[in-house]
Amino acid sequence: MTLPSSLRAAAVLAACVFTAASAQAALQPGDAAPAFGAEAALGGQTFRFQLAEALGRGPVVLYFFPKAFTQGCTLEAHLFAEASERFAALGATVIGVSADDIGTLQRFSVEACRNKFAVAADAGAQVIRAYDAQLAARPGMADRISYVIGKDGKVAFAHEGADPEAHVERTLKAVQRLAAPAGAAGS
Template sequence: MAALPVGAKAPDFSTQATLAGKPFPFTLSQALKKGPVVLYFYPAAFTSGCTVEAHEFAEATDDFRKAGATVIGVSADDIEKLNKFSVSECRNKFAVASATPKMIADYDVKLPVIAKSNRTSFVIAPDGKIIYAYSAMNPAGHVANTMAAVKTWEAAHRK
C-alpha cells in the first residue's frame, strides 16, 4: 500500500468531524497548533477491523493526550454515520471525521476500485511534517506504533 512517506509535508485539510455525536469543523493546521496529530484513515465505520481499531484508540486516547497528541480517525463515511460511530465505538474519547475524495488522494491512501481509504496511520509533527506512517489492513499495531512515534517525538521535544 502506498502512503505519504515520513518527511513529507502533510496536506492541510478542513472537514466535518464529530466527537461524542456532536459535529464540529476540523482543520488539521489548527489541531497542529496544540501538538502532534495522530491521523488515522480507516475503510468504514462499523466494520469489524475498524471497530477493533476504534476501541483500541479509545482506550489509548488519554495516554495520547498526556503526550500532547490529538487523535482523529477519518473515513469516507458521512457525518450522520460517524456521529453514531463516535459514541458507540470511539466511546466519546476522540473525534472522527469524514474524509473527502481529495483527502484520500492527497494522502495516497485510496483502496483500489472503491472510493474508500485503506488503513493507514500517520503521526504529524506540529511543523506539519509526517514523522510516522504505517499502512496495514490489519488493525493490530496501529495504536502501539503511533503511540511509540508520539512518545519518541515527545521525548525529543520535552523542555
Template sequence: MSHLKTKKNAGLIKTSILAAAFTVCSFNLHAALPVNSAAPSFNADASLAGKSFAFSLDKALKKGPVVLYFFPVAFSSGCTLEAHAFAEASDAFNAKGATVFGITSGNVEKIKEFSEQECRNKFAVIADPGAKIAKRYDSLMTTKDNKVLSNRTSYVIAPDHKILLAYTDANPEKHIEKTMEAVTQWHKNKK
C-alpha cells in the same frame, strides 16, 4: 490413512494460501506519504461525542502532534476494533501532548454515532466523502467492486506539519503501537 490425512491437509493449506492471496489481490492499495514530508492542510466536517464541528488540521496542530488514522468504513468489524483500541489509548496520547483523530470515507453519514459508540467519546471522527482527503494523503484503497475508500493508514504529524510516521496495514492491531512509539519519540525529543 496417514497418507490421506497428509494429502488432505496439504490441499487445505493450498486452498488457504490461495484464498489469502485472492483476498490480498482483491483490492489495490496506494502508498502513504513519506516520513519527513509535509502533511497537507485540510478542513472537514467532524464529530466528537456525537456533536458536529468544523475540523482544521492547522488548528489541531497548534495544540501538539496529531495522530491521524484513516480507516475504510465506520462500523465494520476491523474499524470498530481499531476505534476501541485508539479510544483506550487516547488518554496516553493526550498525556504526551498528542490528539487522535480518525478519518473515513465509508459510512460518513454515521460518524456521529461512531464517535459516540465505537470511539467512546474519546476522539473525533472526520468525514471524508469521496475520499478526497485520503487521496491527498496517498491513503486510498479500491475494493474488488471498484469502490474507492480510505485505506487503513496511520500518520503521526508534528506541529510543524512534518510527518513523523506513516504506517499502512490492513490489520488494525499494530496501528496504536506504531503511533504511540512515534508520539513517545517526539515527546522525548521535545524535552
C-alpha cells in the same frame, strides 16, 4: 482491550479483506502533510476539524479507516479510545477519517470511539486522495493507513497494514519518540 482471540482474529481477517488490494502509503516521513479541514464528530456532536489548528496544540495522529461499524474498523476505534489518555498525555490529537457520511460518524464517535476522539467525514474522498490513503480496488474508500504529523506539519511516521492493533501501538510509539527530549536514547 481484552477480546477473545477468535473475535480479534475475525476482526483482523475482515480488515485484511479491505486492505488486500492496497498500495503502499505515498507520504513518507519528512513529507509535508497536506492541510485540510473536514466535518467531524466527537461524542455525537459535529464540528469543523482543521489540521492546522490541531497542530498548534501538538502532534496529530491521523488514521484512515475503510468503513465505520465493520469489525476491523470498530476494533481499531476501540483500541484508539483505550489509548486516548496516553496520546493526550503526550499532547497528541487523534483523528480518524473515512468516506462515511457525517451521520454515520456521529454514531460511530459515540459507540465505537467511546466519545474519546473525533472522526471526520470525507465523503468526496479529497483528504483520502491527498494522503494517498485510498484502496486501490475502491478509490473512493480509505485504506487502513496511519500517519503521525509533527507540530512542524511534516509526516513523522507512516504505517499501513491490516492489523488495527498495530496502528495504535506504532503510532503511540511514534508520538512518544516525538515527545522525547532531543538526544534521549531508547524511546
